[in-house]
Amino acid sequence: MNRIDQRFSELKQQGRKALIPFITAGDPAPRYTLGFMHALVDAGADVLELGVPFSDPMADGPVIQKACERALKAGTRLVDLFDMVAEFRQTNSHTPVVLMGYLNPVERIGYAAFAEQAARAGVDGVLMVDMPPEEADELAPLLKKSGIAAIFLVAPTTSKARAAIICAHGEGYLYYVSLKGVTGSATLNATDVAEHLAPLRELTDLPLCVGFGIRDGQAAAEVAKVADGVIVGSALVNRIAANAATPGAIPDELKRVLGEMRTAMDAGAEG
Amino acid sequence: MTDSATPFSELTQMPDARGHFGPYGGRFVSETLSFALEDLEKTYASLRNDPAFQAEFDRDLAHYVGRPSPLYHAERWSESLGGAQVWLKREDLNHTGAHKVNNTIGQALLAKKSGKPRVIAETGAGQHGVATATVAARLGLECDIYMGAVDVERQKLNVYRMRLLGARVIPVESGTKTLKDAMNEALRDWVTNVDTTFYIIGTVAGPHPYPLLVRDFNSVTGREARVQSLEQIGRLPDALIACVGGGSNAMGLFYPFVEDADVAMYGVEAGGDGLETGRHAAPLSSDAPRGVLHGNRTYLMSDAAGQVSDTHSISAGLDYPGVGPEHALWKDVGRVNYVAANDDAVLEAFRELTLMEGIMPALESSHALAYAKVLAPTMRPDQHIVVNLSGRGDKDIMTVAKLDGIEF
Numbered sequence: 001m002n003r004i005d006q007r008f009s010e011l012k013q014q015g016r017k018a019l020i021p022f023i024t025a026g027d028p029a030p031r032y033t034l035g036f037m038h039a040l041v042d043a044g045a046d047v048l049e050l051g052v053p054f055s056d057p058m059a060d061g062p063v064i065q066k067a068c069e070r071a072l073k074a075g076t077r078l079v080d081l082f083d084m085v086a087e088f089r090q091t092n093s094h095t096p097v098v099l100m101g102y103l104n105p106v107e108r109i110g111y112a113a114f115a116e117q118a119a120r121a122g123v124d125g126v127l128m129v130d131m132p133p134e135e136a137d138e139l140a141p142l143l144k145k146s147g148i149a150a151i152f153l154v155a156p157t158t159s160k161a162r163a164a165i166i167c168a169h170g171e172g173y174l175y176y177v178s179l180k181g182v183t184g185s186a187t188l189n190a191t192d193v194a195e196h197l198a199p200l201r202e203l204t205d206l207p208l209c210v211g212f213g214i215r216d217g218q219a220a221a222e223v224a225k226v227a228d229g230v231i232v233g234s235a236l237v238n239r240i241a242a243n244a245a246t247p248g249a250i251p252d253e254l255k256r257v258l259g260e261m262r263t264a265m266d267a268g269a270e271g
Numbered sequence: 272m273t274d275s276a277t278p279f280s281e282l283t284q285m286p287d288a289r290g291h292f293g294p295y296g297g298r299f300v301s302e303t304l305s306f307a308l309e310d311l312e313k314t315y316a317s318l319r320n321d322p323a324f325q326a327e328f329d330r331d332l333a334h335y336v337g338r339p340s341p342l343y344h345a346e347r348w349s350e351s352l353g354g355a356q357v358w359l360k361r362e363d364l365n366h367t368g369a370h371k372v373n374n375t376i377g378q379a380l381l382a383k384k385s386g387k388p389r390v391i392a393e394t395g396a397g398q399h400g401v402a403t404a405t406v407a408a409r410l411g412l413e414c415d416i417y418m419g420a421v422d423v424e425r426q427k428l429n430v431y432r433m434r435l436l437g438a439r440v441i442p443v444e445s446g447t448k449t450l451k452d453a454m455n456e457a458l459r460d461w462v463t464n465v466d467t468t469f470y471i472i473g474t475v476a477g478p479h480p481y482p483l484l485v486r487d488f489n490s491v492t493g494r495e496a497r498v499q500s501l502e503q504i505g506r507l508p509d510a511l512i513a514c515v516g517g518g519s520n521a522m523g524l525f526y527p528f529v530e531d532a533d534v535a536m537y538g539v540e541a542g543g544d545g546l547e548t549g550r551h552a553a554p555l556s557s558d559a560p561r562g563v564l565h566g567n568r569t570y571l572m573s574d575a576a577g578q579v580s581d582t583h584s585i586s587a588g589l590d591y592p593g594v595g596p597e598h599a600l601w602k603d604v605g606r607v608n609y610v611a612a613n614d615d616a617v618l619e620a621f622r623e624l625t626l627m628e629g630i631m632p633a634l635e636s637s638h639a640l641a642y643a644k645v646l647a648p649t650m651r652p653d654q655h656i657v658v659n660l661s662g663r664g665d666k667d668i669m670t671v672a673k674l675d676g677i678e679f
Contacts, residue, residue: 054577055578055579056451056452056579058301058458058459059301059303059459060459065445072578077576079576102563103563104562104563104571104573104577104578104579105576105577105578106577107562107563107577108562108573108575108576129301130301130563130566131299132298132300132305134289134297135297135298135299152302153301153303154302155301155302155303155305157303157306157465157466158302158305162305166302177301177302177303180463180464180465181303181462182459182462182463185463
């Protein structure tokens with residue numbers, strides 16, 4: 001069983017919701033990422049999303065754009081992420097890792113080589129922001145063969161017909177983009193999110209995870225009431241940016257921000 | 272793949288239903304935009320063969336743009352080149368001064384049908400921005416133009432033109448601060464305001480159906496050139512030349528001739544300081560790898576790790592690391608020869624046409640002229656070349672003056 005499926009099945013049994021932090025790998029430099037991954041797990045992460053830095057992150061706001069710039073300036077390449085994950089796996093064999101990014105670096109390596117190297121490193125899921133299911137007919141079967149989940153986005157603008165297609169192709173979990181916009185923009189509206197998730201429940205048994213616009217414990221707790229998982233990106237990357245000059249301080253910062261969300265989510269579930 | 276076996280007639284059947292031109296094109300966008308693109312695709316499919324829509328488009332082209340544009344025999348320049356006769360398709364005489372308006376007129380009609388009150392666009396040299404601001408003014412639409420901060424600086428005149436037309440020009444400070452970054456930012460705007468905003472893409476790139484509709488709207492250039500060649504030359508030309516950044520003016524001229532195997536075609540990319548220096552914007556002629564950017568798969572200048580490369584060109588309108596997906600296919604099947612012209616040769620052609628014909632070309636179009644200077648002398652005087660003079664050079668006067676050491 002894929003680690004992602006395993007994790008969500010455990011969470012379901014425990015009646016808990018997944019907390020999924022996102023950081024851009026290699027920000028502020030590749031050597032720090034491994035430590036950040038472990039810190040996030042310590043603070044209660046259930047799944048880790050590692051952003052693949054890209055020169056032209058079209059779906060991202062300024063926070064992730066700048067994280068990409070820092071990571072690229074420090075020389076981070078997609079192949080370095082495989083090393084990071086492989087090293088992470090030496091001491092953590094249970095936390096699922098998802099690579100999230102844009103298609104061009106994957107095109108450059110080649111789809112088959114990418115799927116093979118990602119699987120060997122211990123990657124569990126892949127989400128390419130600019131690859132809807134219609135364009136995934138080459139990559140998705142290769143990922144499947146390697147035991148890697150192809151994860152897709154659903155947006156507030158997604159029609160019911162499209163949602164059905166996405167649900168049919170999706171694996172691991174569905175990433176519901178909570179608002180129209182780029183990462184790190186406005187704060188989401190939990191009631192609105194709940195209304196959009198309801199029809200998706202009829203289409204799929206996949207866990208529904210919500211990202212974009214979750215900034216603090218309160219927002220995380222609200223979303224956790226209606227979704228199966230909460231994805232947090234810019235709020236964490238902001239802390240990396242603020243402490244980029246003193247990277248030694250970042251693991252504790254990440255633990256503090258994520259830990260607050262974990263506590264709020266778990267308290268919300270009990271209350 | 273058996274691309275090389277594709278007969279040219281099959282090239283008129285592109286793209287397929289999913290917007291693919293062979294392995295290129297497609298719709299590589301984040302999910303939030305999918306519905307808007309599906310919507311645009313449906314709207315355009317219903318209008319593409321609608322006589323009323325076509326009549327409205329033709330009326331605007333005739334009475335607002337001033338079409339048809341002349342096909343002008345540059346006799347004095349041809350004589351000095353000592354070979355083929357060079358004819359200039361005068362897109363520079365269009366309202367707003369370039370071919371770009373053909374497309375913005377068409378997309379503005381689509382925007383009007385969509386009922387969205389706001390349009391956005393990306394621009395490099397500013398010609399597409401001006402053409403968009405122009406149609407927005409005419410239709411009373413709110414208009415925001417994204418332009419790289421470097422381009423805002425080197426195309427000040429067009430920036431002010433856009434502002435006079437009521438548009439907001441938003442300088443883009445991210446990345447390389449040129450055309451590709453302007454397109455990133457326009458896409459970020461669109462994803463945020465997709466309910467109220469129509470994105471007028473300026474070239475034959477982007478997600479399906481943009482490459483198709485921009486080709487359709489620009490093809491008026493080639494349709495006219497075909498008729499004019501038959502009338503004025505008495506037959507089809509031997510060769511066509513056009514500059515290629517994203518490739519919209521080249522697509523417009525070439526497409527109506529694509530099945531005419533006897534008509535050679537040359538797409539001229541921005542050679543910058545020279546292909547060998549790496550400082551250029553010539554993905555096709557430098558054999559860049561395939562990649563995905565801005566919604567389509569194409570040839571894309573990128574490093575071994577898949578990061579998009581910095582580009583360099585004297586002309587802001589060609590300063591782009593990718594190229595329209597249909598050009599990528601045409602390279603593979605050998606229908607068009609893609610070559611590059613360096614900045615130096617471009618400036619020389621700019622000055623030569625200005626002095627010998629009294630026509631000041633845009634630096635973008637001067638790339639096509641620079642290659643005409645190479646090609647014409649290899650041909651006979653009874654042979655004919657049509658060059659797409661895609662825009663006028665007024666906007667580039669400051670750039671050229673600066674090179675001449677003149678400050679205003």
